[in-house]
Amino acid sequence: MTKNIVILGAGTAGTMMSNHLRRALDKDWKITIIDQRTEHHYQPGYLFVPFGVYGPEDIVKPIEKFIPDGVNLKLGAIDKIYPEKDKVVMVSGEEFDYDILIVATGTDIAPEETEGMMGPHWQKDVFDFYTLEGSSALAKKFRDWEGGKLVINIVEMPIKCPVAPLEFAFLANAFFEQKGMRDKVDIVFATPMSGAFTKPKATEKLDYLLNEKNIEIVPDFNVMAVDGEAKTIMDYGGKEVSYDVLVTVPTNKGSDLMERSRIGDELNYIPTDRATLQTKVKENIFAIGDATNIPASKAGSVAHFEGEVLLENVLNYIQGKDLKEGFDGHANCFIETGHGKALLIDFNYTHEPVSGTFPFPGVGPLNLLKESRMNHMGKMAFKWIYWNMLITGRHLPFVTTKMQEAGKNFD
Amino acid sequence: MEKTIGNKTVNVSEDGYLIDLNEWDKDVATAIAQEEGITLADDHWKVIEYLQNQHKNDVPLTIRSVGKSGVVDIKGFYALFPEGPLKKASRISGIPKPVSCI
Ligand SMILES: Cc1cc2nc3c(=O)[nH]c(=O)nc-3n(C[C@H](O)[C@H](O)[C@H](O)COP(=O)(O)OP(=O)(O)OC[C@H]3O[C@@H](n4cnc5c(N)ncnc54)[C@H](O)[C@@H]3O)c2cc1C
Numbered sequence: 001m002t003k004n005i006v007i008l009g010a011g012t013a014g015t016m017m018s019n020h021l022r023r024a025l026d027k028d029w030k031i032t033i034i035d036q037r038t039e040h041h042y043q044p045g046y047l048f049v050p051f052g053v054y055g056p057e058d059i060v061k062p063i064e065k066f067i068p069d070g071v072n073l074k075l076g077a078i079d080k081i082y083p084e085k086d087k088v089v090m091v092s093g094e095e096f097d098y099d100i101l102i103v104a105t106g107t108d109i110a111p112e113e114t115e116g117m118m119g120p121h122w123q124k125d126v127f128d129f130y131t132l133e134g135s136s137a138l139a140k141k142f143r144d145w146e147g148g149k150l151v152i153n154i155v156e157m158p159i160k161c162p163v164a165p166l167e168f169a170f171l172a173n174a175f176f177e178q179k180g181m182r183d184k185v186d187i188v189f190a191t192p193m194s195g196a197f198t199k200p201k202a203t204e205k206l207d208y209l210l211n212e213k214n215i216e217i218v219p220d221f222n223v224m225a226v227d228g229e230a231k232t233i234m235d236y237g238g239k240e241v242s243y244d245v246l247v248t249v250p251t252n253k254g255s256d257l258m259e260r261s262r263i264g265d266e267l268n269y270i271p272t273d274r275a276t277l278q279t280k281v282k283e284n285i286f287a288i289g290d291a292t293n294i295p296a297s298k299a300g301s302v303a304h305f306e307g308e309v310l311l312e313n314v315l316n317y318i319q320g321k322d323l324k325e326g327f328d329g330h331a332n333c334f335i336e337t338g339h340g341k342a343l344l345i346d347f348n349y350t351h352e353p354v355s356g357t358f359p360f361p362g363v364g365p366l367n368l369l370k371e372s373r374m375n376h377m378g379k380m381a382f383k384w385i386y387w388n389m390l391i392t393g394r395h396l397p398f399v400t401t402k403m404q405e406a407g408k409n410f411d
Numbered sequence: 412m413e414k415t416i417g418n419k420t421v422n423v424s425e426d427g428y429l430i431d432l433n434e435w436d437k438d439v440a441t442a443i444a445q446e447e448g449i450t451l452a453d454d455h456w457k458v459i460e461y462l463q464n465q466h467k468n469d470v471p472l473t474i475r476s477v478g479k480s481g482v483v484d485i486k487g488f489y490a491l492f493p494e495g496p497l498k499k500a501s502r503i504s505g506i507p508k509p510v511s512c513i
Contacts, residue, residue, distance in 0.1 A: 156473075156474070156475060157473075192474075194495070194498075198510075220494060220495050222474060222485075222489075224485070224486070236485055236486055236488075236489040236496075237489050237493055237494050266475060266476055266479055267475070295471070295510075
């Protein structure tokens with residue numbers, strides 16, 4: 001008898017899982033993947049668009065190109081999950097029954113959550129760079145901007161790719177230096193965190209770099225409202241920061257499909273076991289990528305490491321075996337610092353990013369928590385790896401699913 | 412490390428957060444609040460009780476979730492514990508320093 005696996009979302013994690021599962025399961029299993037978009041975006045590329053490094057041709061490819069033969073791709077918006085009926089219903093009314101459901105609907109910006117964020121100033125002097133529209137509009141703005149005060153702001157945590165706003169600040173610094181107008185631009189980084197990042201050792205290093213690059217940091221800043229006319233952002237404590245150009249990372253939220261299905265938390269993330277990736281909604285519902293509430297970074301590299309664990313656990317579930325507590329929170333992120341250099345951080349639930357060498361202990365060639373040209377080449381190579389290996393569910397060479405402790409300088 | 416707060420010796424972390432909620436009492440809370448320049452009133456105690464209960468139930472705390480709790484809204488939370496409300500309120504409540512998400 002045929003059985004059904006339904007995957008919600010054909011972004012990084014969903015596409016990868018469709019490839020993993022089609023290879024692992026026989027034809028008795030029908031695999032369906034659903035997405036509302038026809039395009040797959042390489043989101044890490046958004047960061048480079050405002051500075052003219054990448055254009056849409058680097059970022060956009062057809063979604064179906066990466067879905068393997070033997071997987072049924074359904075285009076359309078998902079309305080609701082009915083866990084008690086093992087059923088998914090589309091906005092069109094079409095229904096899909098499943099034996100196993102994998103939720104991979106990601107997270108997206110919700111600028112409407114902040115008072116005054118949207119308005120005539122949106123994409124005129126208030127921009128996001130978490131969408132292709134936002135980063136393209138910003139590229140246009142920067143082309144002939146004569147300078148002023150550039151404020152980069154994170155509205156609230158968690159956000160996907162939590163290092164991206166910092167990278168943006170570093171790249172802006174280098175961009176305006178290269179244009180010979182850095183003296184005409186003030187760069188301010190206003191964040192709800194107490195420093196540059198969430199982990200102490202990396203924060204120390206990154207605070208130092210911000211300082212060195214003359215980027216002012218305004219910590220503990222929780223935006224309450226944007227005043228588009230006066231060009232200021234105000235925080236709940238009464239502090240104000242004025243801007244000429246505001247680059248915001250708005251509140252990030254999971255799909256409102258979670259709210260409609262009454263299975264998400266207050267930010268529409270689906271409660272998920274952090275080690276097995278089984279959701280707490282029902283035993284036949286699993287989740288992966290940015291859609292979960294697990295305390296790991298929301299990043300493509302994380303989705304990749306989760307994928308190998310999730311594949312194993314779906315197979316365990318099918319065979320009636322115990323699930324493996326296999327996911328350790330492993331994240332591996334390059335941090336662009338400008339002028340062809342980058343930093344690399346590698347960490348998990350229990351180990352914060354520290355200095356050392358990667359992926360070969362004592363050898364490298366990549367350096368952890370230290371700026372280098374090699375790291376920058378790693379970051380640029382990530383685009384090729386993404387399109388050719390990551391979303392097609394290939395094992396990345398030399399990189400292990402579980403974080404390695406060797407080669408790292410823990411105290 | 413050990414620290415004398417008010418007239419009691421308690422164990423605290425490097426950042427001055429209690430290690431063991433059992434060592435917490437209202438005098439300790441009042442003394443920590445004083446260090447933070449806050450005089451505790453009824454509204455503060457309601458928030459403290461809420462935070463402690465959430466902590467006991469393993470619910471991760473964020474400013475947003477406190478703001479949606481019905482106990483206090485975000486603006487009110489800032490008014491009660493100015494500047495870093497979640498950090499200050501957690502320290503006064505005797506629960507660990509909030510880990511801002513990754
Ligand atoms: C600016 C930026 C820079 C980044 N840099 C890096 C980096 O350097 N390294 C790194 O590892 N990661 C980076 N990331 C993060 C990475 O892109 C994401 O973590 C990753 O894409 C998450 O994959 P996902 O499958 O969970 O979600 P997504 O890839 O976002 O896919 C979710 C899919 O679900 C679909 N969907 C959602 N709701 C519905 C619905 N109701 N009906 C139908 N379809 C629906 C969407 O259309 C989408 O296609 C960056 C992200 C950004 C924004």
